[in-house]
Amino acid sequence: MPGPDPFHTALAAELRAASTAVQALSCEPDERDRWQARLIAITQSAKRDSTRARRRLVRFRAELDARITDMDTGDR
Secondary structure: OOOOOHHHHHHHHHHHHHHHHHHOOOOOHHHHHHHHHHHHHHHHHHOOOHHHHHHHHHHHHHHHHHHHHHHHHOOO
């Protein structure tokens, strides 16, 4: 019996980390809801096309990290 697939194991860990980051956002509830909805869509898409979901997640994290940086510097 083969062990866990490293790609899918890493994707799951990245999805969990993204979820934690969204939960920690200090923003209006409606903004957090939009981030959560996007992350749920990415998570659902991982069931059908994990490679595409990984690309979407990378883009999502870049946007989320930029938003967190904006919040930290008071730009938004």
